[in-house]
Each structure stands twice: as C-alpha cells, then as structure tokens.
Amino acid sequence: MNDANAYNIWETFTDEAGLAVVLDEHPEVRTLWERRGKLDGPIIINGVNPILHVLTEAIVETQVQNDDPPEAKAAFNRLQKQGLSLHTARGVIAAVLLPHIFNIIKEKTSFNNNIYTRQLKLLGKDFGKVGRNERCPCGSDKKYKKCCLPIAGDLKVPADPGKLIVGANFYSSLDYLQNLPPDSTLIQLENRAHIAEYLEEGDVEGALLYLRENVELAEREYQNLLVNALQDLQLLCLNHPELSEEGLNINDRLISLVSYEEKKVYRCDKAELLAAADDLEKAEKEYEAIFEDYPDYDFARYRYALLLDKYDRSKEAERILRALMEREGEIDDETYFSAQALLEDINREN
Numbered sequence: 056m057n058d059a060n061a062y063n064i065w066e067t068f069t070d071e072a073g074l075a076v077v078l079d080e081h082p083e084v085r086t087l088w089e090r091r092g093k094l095d096g097p098i099i100i101n102g103v104n105p106i107l108h109v110l111t112e113a114i115v116e117t118q119v120q121n122d123d124p125p126e127a128k129a130a131f132n133r134l135q136k137q138g139l140s141l142h143t144a145r146g147v148i149a150a151v152l153l154p155h156i157f158n159i160i161k162e163k164t165s166f167n168n169n170i171y172t173r174q175l176k177l178l179g180k181d182f183g184k185v186g187r188n189e190r191c192p193c194g195s196d197k198k199y200k201k202c203c204l205p206i207a208g209d210l211k212v213p214a215d216p217g218k219l220i221v222g223a224n225f226y227s228s229l230d231y232l233q234n235l236p237p238d239s240t241l242i243q244l245e246n247r248a249h250i251a252e253y254l255e256e257g258d259v260e261g262a263l264l265y266l267r268e269n270v271e272l273a274e275r276e277y278q279n280l281l282v283n284a285l286q287d288l289q290l291l292c293l294n295h296p297e298l299s300e301e302g303l304n305i306n307d308r309l310i311s312l313v314s315y316e317e318k319k320v321y322r323c324d325k326a327e328l329l330a331a332a333d334d335l336e337k338a339e340k341e342y343e344a345i346f347e348d349y350p351d352y353d354f355a356r357y358r359y360a361l362l363l364d365k366y367d368r369s370k371e372a373e374r375i376l377r378a379l380m381e382r383e384g385e386i387d388d389e390t391y392f393s394a395q396a397l398l399e400d401i402n403r404e405n
C-alpha cells in the first residue's frame with residue numbers, strides 16, 4: 056500500500072458527520088474532544104484513551120456512511136442482522152480497525168486496506184468452525200487455509216465492543232457497569248467523574264464543566280446519586296479558591312438535601328468556602344454556630360484549627376489542638392491523630 060492510502064484514513068478523522076454520530080453516543084467525551092488541543096500528550100485515563108475510542112468509531116461510521124470501503128457497510132449490516140445495536144456493531148468493526156491504526160502510529164506503516172477489507176468480510180460469519188480445506192467464508196472460492204485463515208487469528212473482538220469505561224467506583228462498581236449497554240447514562244456519569252479528576256491537573260475549567268454536567272444528569276435521571284454529584288463538584292470548588300462562590304451555592308444545595316446529622320460536615324465545608332471567598336469573619340461565626348449545634352463533634356474543632364493555620368493564625372490553631380489532645384481517650388481516634396499531625400506540622404514550621 057502506498058502513502059495515498061495512509062492519507063485517506065487520516066482524512067476521515069475530520070469528517071464531522073461520522074464524528075457527530077459517535078459523540079452523540081458518547082456525550083461525555085464531547086467536551087474532552089473540544090478541549091483536547093489544550094491538553095498535553097495523549098489523554099489516557101486509567102489506561103483508556105477516550106479520544107482514540109471515539110476516533111476509531113468515527114472512522115468506522117464515516118466508512119459506513121460513505122460506503123468506502125463497501126466491506127465496512129456490508130459487515131455493519133450483517134452484524135446488525137445478528138441482533139447487535141448500531142453502537143456495538145460499530146464497536147466490533149472498530150476493534151478490527153484499531154490494530155491497523157496502532158501500526159500506522161507506532162510502526163509508521165501505511166494503512167493496509169487489503170487485509171482490513173478481507174477481515175471485514177469475515178466479521179459476523181462463523182469462520183471458527185470452518186475446516187482448513189473447506190471453502191473460505193469470505194466467498195473467494197479458495198480453500199480457507201490458502202485464503203483467510205492467516206488473518207482470521209487477528210480478529211479478536213473485545214467482550215464489550217463499543218463500550219467505553221474510563222473508571223469505576225465513584226458512582227458504581229465495575230461489575231455493574233460492565234453489565235450495562237454501551238450507551239448507558241450511568242456509564243457516562245461515572246466516566247465524567249474520572250475525566251474531571253484527570254482534567255483537574257491542568258484544566259480546572261474543563262473539570263468544572265464535567266462535574267456541572269453530572270449534577271444536571273443526576274437531577275434528571277439519578278436522584279439517588281445527586282448528593283454524590285454535588286459532593287464531587289463541591290470538592291473541586293474547595294480545592295480551587297477561585298470557585299468558592301459556586302462552591303457556596305452547591306453547599307447550600309447539599310445542606311438542603313441531607314439529614315441534620317449529615318449537615319455538620321457540610322457546614323464545616325461552608326466555613327472553609329466562606330474563608331476562601333474572603334470572609335474569614337463569617338467563617339468563624341459559622342464555626343461558633345457549629346460548636347453550639349453539635350457540641351460533641353470534636354472533628355469540627357480540628358477543622359477550625361486547620362482553617363486558622365491556613366490563614367496565618369497558627370498560635371490560635373495550636374491552642375485549639377492542644378486542648379483537643381488533652382482530652383485523649385475521650386475524643387475519637389481520627390480527631391486525635393489529625394490534631395497531633397497538624398500540631399507537629401505547625402511546630403516544624405515555627
């Protein structure tokens with residue numbers, strides 16, 4: 056194959072129609088796709104490259120739409136007749152195409168359209184049981200061993216063609232996600248949280264867009280996961296002082312959704328967000344109110360000390376921590392050890 060063929064396959068990357076179909080099935084990759092130019096290097100999240108996933112399926116969709124090569128559309132139709140969804144059928148073909156793309160990228164070889172189209176002819180046919188001396192299932196009239204047997208071994212279709220899972224356990228276990236159809240919005244919810252985590256390193260705005268989308272999706276479809284989605288967004292706001300105003304709005308919503316007992320943690324978050332929004336006085340008032348409403352919640356005192364230390368009031372922080380540590384045995388272990396570690400930090404700095 057010559058370089059012209061190699062060029063043709065890259066050209067399909069920019070075909071908007073094919074890409075649009077695939078991004079509609081993976082809406083959680085859309086923002087990443089749009090922002091990919093701002094990010095360094097290949098985007099690999101927990102070992103998965105969502106851009107490559109979408110690209111490969113988009114090339115297949117373009118091949119089907121343009122009927123070029125015609126074997127792609129024929130295989131696509133054949134797989135659908137066997138009961139596969141559009142997305143899954145596209146995923147099967149994409150799995151065949153992917154090793155060719157790797158060869159182009161890594162080995163700098165040109166695209167081998169000949170082998171690819173021969174592989175496409177085998178897709179959806181039961182060539183596993185064909186004898187070596189029987190007629191080749193590709194329809195060539197040659198013996199299988201002299202025709203497609205050597206390339207059939209490369210046809211490894213993944214267990215879940217088309218499905219994109221970039222992580223698990225933020226909202227759902229991997230087992231559960233693996234049993235969902237590839238277009239499931241729960242997979243999209245999970246994926247967005249992992250994409251946001253990835254983006255937070257160098258693209259906080261992108262991470263923010265993703266976590267906002269998850270709040271909207273949870274509101275629409277997963278009310279039982281709304282608190283989780285709001286927590287993720289609030290955490291991002293807590294990590295980035297410039298987002299403290301949005302964090303306070305999210306915090307209001309969280310406080311309105313949870314029980315009296317659960318509110319105590321979010322009220323400490325609120326104080327932290329108030330301080331980040333340049334209102335340390337309000338933050339301190341919030342802590343006074345927390346101590347009054349939850350007198351046994353010792354961890355709030357540790358968090359208050361943490362806040363004071365952060366705003367250069369380490370002497371006051373130290374007093375609070377010492378008072379906590381004098382109550383060893385009476386206060387819970389987490390509070391005790393957190394207080395001890397912070398006190399050591401403060402002493403080291405001074």
Ligand SMILES: [Zn+2]
Nearest residue numbers: 191193202203
């Ligand atoms: Zn053949």
Ligand SMILES: [Zn+2]
Nearest residue numbers: 112217218219
């Ligand atoms: Zn897919």
